[in-house]
Amino acid sequence: MPSPTSSKRFIRRPRRRRRLVLTRHVAGPSNPGRLRQRSRQLVTAKAPPAPFPRAYPSLAQVTDMAYHNALGLVSHRNRRQVWPQLLLCGHLATPGHTMVTHPDETQVQRDIGRTHLVLPSLHQQVELERIIVTVLRRQAWLRYYQGFNDVCTVFLLVLGADRALDACENAALLHFRDFMSHDFTYVHAYLGCIYTLVQHDDPELYGQIVATSLPPYFATSWLLTWFSHNLRDLQLVGRLFDFFLTQSPLMPVYVAAAELMALEPDFPLWHQFLGEVPGRLTLGDVNHLIAEADRLWKLYSPANLFAYGFHPSSCTQTYGSARDVMLVTMQPKSPADIDVYWDLADALPGLLPPPSSRVATKASPLVSHPLDATDPTGPALATTWPRDKEQEEPQRAIQSIWTVTRDRLKAYGRRHKVYPDNIPRQTMLVATIYIAAAVIFWLQAQPPL
Amino acid sequence: MASYAYLFKYIIIGDTGVGKSCLLLQFTDNRFQPTHDLTIGVEFGARIVTVGNKRIKLQIWDTAGQESFRSITRSYYRGAAGALLVYDITRRDTFDHLATWLEDARKYSNPNITIMLIGNKCDLAAKREVSREEGEAFAQENGLFFIETSAKTAANVEEAFVNTAQDIYDKIQTGVLDVTNESCGVKTGPTQSGLASLPSAATESNRGCC
Numbered sequence: 054m055p056s057p058t059s060s061k062r063f064i065r066r067p068r069r070r071r072r073l074v075l076t077r078h079v080a081g082p083s084n085p086g087r088l089r090q091r092s093r094q095l096v097t098a099k100a101p102p103a104p105f106p107r108a109y110p111s112l113a114q115v116t117d118m119a120y121h122n123a124l125g126l127v128s129h130r131n132r133r134q135v136w137p138q139l140l141l142c143g144h145l146a147t148p149g150h151t152m153v154t155h156p157d158e159t160q161v162q163r164d165i166g167r168t169h170l171v172l173p174s175l176h177q178q179v180e181l182e183r184i185i186v187t188v189l190r191r192q193a194w195l196r197y198y199q200g201f202n203d204v205c206t207v208f209l210l211v212l213g214a215d216r217a218l219d220a221c222e223n224a225a226l227l228h229f230r231d232f233m234s235h236d237f238t239y240v241h242a243y244l245g246c247i248y249t250l251v252q253h254d255d256p257e258l259y260g261q262i263v264a265t266s267l268p269p270y271f272a273t274s275w276l277l278t279w280f281s282h283n284l285r286d287l288q289l290v291g292r293l294f295d296f297f298l299t300q301s302p303l304m305p306v307y308v309a310a311a312e313l314m315a316l317e318p319d320f321p322l323w324h325q326f327l328g329e330v331p332g333r334l335t336l337g338d339v340n341h342l343i344a345e346a347d348r349l350w351k352l353y354s355p356a357n358l359f360a361y362g363f364h365p366s367s368c369t370q371t372y373g374s375a376r377d378v379m380l381v382t383m384q385p386k387s388p389a390d391i392d393v394y395w396d397l398a399d400a401l402p403g404l405l406p407p408p409s410s411r412v413a414t415k416a417s418p419l420v421s422h423p424l425d426a427t428d429p430t431g432p433a434l435a436t437t438w439p440r441d442k443e444q445e446e447p448q449r450a451i452q453s454i455w456t457v458t459r460d461r462l463k464a465y466g467r468r469h470k471v472y473p474d475n476i477p478r479q480t481m482l483v484a485t486i487y488i489a490a491a492v493i494f495w496l497q498a499q500p501p502l
Numbered sequence: 503m504a505s506y507a508y509l510f511k512y513i514i515i516g517d518t519g520v521g522k523s524c525l526l527l528q529f530t531d532n533r534f535q536p537t538h539d540l541t542i543g544v545e546f547g548a549r550i551v552t553v554g555n556k557r558i559k560l561q562i563w564d565t566a567g568q569e570s571f572r573s574i575t576r577s578y579y580r581g582a583a584g585a586l587l588v589y590d591i592t593r594r595d596t597f598d599h600l601a602t603w604l605e606d607a608r609k610y611s612n613p614n615i616t617i618m619l620i621g622n623k624c625d626l627a628a629k630r631e632v633s634r635e636e637g638e639a640f641a642q643e644n645g646l647f648f649i650e651t652s653a654k655t656a657a658n659v660e661e662a663f664v665n666t667a668q669d670i671y672d673k674i675q676t677g678v679l680d681v682t683n684e685s686c687g688v689k690t691g692p693t694q695s696g697l698a699s700l701p702s703a704a705t706e707s708n709r710g711c712c
Contacts, residue, residue, distance in 0.1 A: 164518075168540075199518065199540045199566060
């Protein structure tokens with residue numbers, strides 16, 4: 054009887070898949086030089102880990118270390134010092150929507166024993182439950198999702214119980230709150246961004262994805278848990294968290310896209326294969342992915358690629374002002390001396406103010422998440438997923454007619470040495486007929502009134 | 503060895519914690535994990551079974567149970583030929599939610615989908631909250647198949663998957679399901695003529711020599 058793994062295979066290099074999963078771009082014909090160079094940089098960076106600045110490192114120092122150092126912030130001791138600062142612990146004023154019990158608490162209880170990184174003692178499981186439940190009760194407008202327990206487990210294991218609570222709360226508010234709305238609209242949006250990146254950076258691969266209509270849901274846990282649902286090694290998870298905590302909440306999307314493009318495609322078992330890939334990543338692979346994600350980020354910054362799409366209340370949009378506060382609070386003096394706060398209520402105009410009475414109600418949901426108010430007719434995020442297949446076809450037809458027309462006009466112009474302003478009437482007539490045909494095609498594709 | 507006559511797509515649905523992933527693991531790997539990881543999004547498993555002297559490959563999508571994930575799992579209904587709707591016999595609420603799951607399944611899936619209602623964890627008889635008769639009655643009312651299983655002891659797990667495959671196979675034989683229409687969730691295997699040029703089939707047959 055075949056096991057499910059034995060039927061996985063590669064189209065191009067079946068034998069070398071396991072070990073070389075992340076070498077597609079290095080070996081491939083497209084941009085070979087740049088990536089090889091990048092890998093070399095990483096190797097040199099790996100040699101002696103840079104000494105960690107002892108007293109109060111600045112945001113720039115930490116960001117640089119989390120990116121360039123092969124081991125990230127190197128040790129949990131450093132992380133205990135820096136992560137709370139990167140999460141604005143003690144410098145974040147929250148709107149204060151509290152609740153006696155949160156409707157998701159029973160779900161939290163069920164999921165405590167089902168974290169991916171194993172909590173060794175029962176005591177830690179109790180701590181984890183207390184942390185998640187407290188976060189939910191304090192921020193009653195956030196909903197729990199399966200996977201948030203994995204994120205909190207990382208903070209608990211790295212920072213310890215007393216620091217973890219604030220860290221988890223602020224991580225939810227700064228980085229994960231888009232996923233904690235009453236539905237998963239924004240999860241779809243983030244997943245769609247992965248494909249948008251692939252479409253820009255590797256159109257060939259994107260074509261294959263479209264042809265197999267593989268939805269991007271294999272990456273759900275990558276984004277929802279920052280890969281902590283997939284990796285078994287806490288050091289590796291810590292290294293990725295170092296990077297993500299110093300970057301925009303959209304960075305996991307870039308890492309996911311980098312991972313997708315680093316793999317050899319194998320349809321149709323891709324979903325299964327991709328789901329298992331992060332579990333086999335090594336430190337070298339992770340560093341390669343981070344370098345790749347950074348390259349993508351520089352090539353296709355979200356400001357250009359997703360310019361108008363994100364809701365103003367999305368954490369991708371508010372991260373900039375949070376980072377400004379980090380710049381001030383992470384200075385070479387004791388953080389206790391710096392009295393700066395970032396008021397989340399200012400950043401979230403869509404969040405209703407907490408009720409005036411301090412008596413919390415049990416009614417659920419108490420406060421709606423700002424993203425729930427997203428206007429469905431408003432500007433949609435320019436992602437390439439989910440796509441409506443029926444609407445896709447006529448658009449492609451129009452596209453091809455347009456391309457053909459344009460190419461013919463160009464060829465005509467070259468042949469007769471004419472410029473667009475003196476194209477003969479005959480050619481204009483042909484062009485008009487093509488456009489009319491395109492309009493008819495498009496009208497046919499519309500649903501009848 | 504890996505050739506098969508048909509490929510059936512399954513989807514496993516039901517509340518969180520009822521044992522969907524454990525059922526799949528027991529079926530594909532003959533293993534049981536008392537604390538199985540959460541399913542985030544959708545996971546996947548496959549195995550070949552024999553029905554009516556035909557080898558049939560089951561491609562199984564195992565979905566997350568939490569309600570927020572429904573928008574993700576919904577997109578897997580459409581291409582499924584069989585759905586395993588699972589509840590936990592020791593938790594009444596998972597049985598009470600069956601109606602909403604069924605509603606989703608009817609709304610988003612192919613009308614000819616075969617649905618198997620599964621009462622899981624039947625090894626925990628002492629903690630039982632939903633009787634076998636209730637499960638049977640619900641299945642009968644809604645035109646579903648019904649079976650009680652235990653992913654822990656492997657009782658009836660094989661049957662749950664194979665009986666569903668049997669029904670789908672019968673539907674193909676009687677012409678209810680069209681194997682050429684991929685949205686039905688069934689496909690002919692790579693051994694059939696005409697489909698041998700599929701890339702997956704090509705690598706499959708090449709494996710022996712390289």
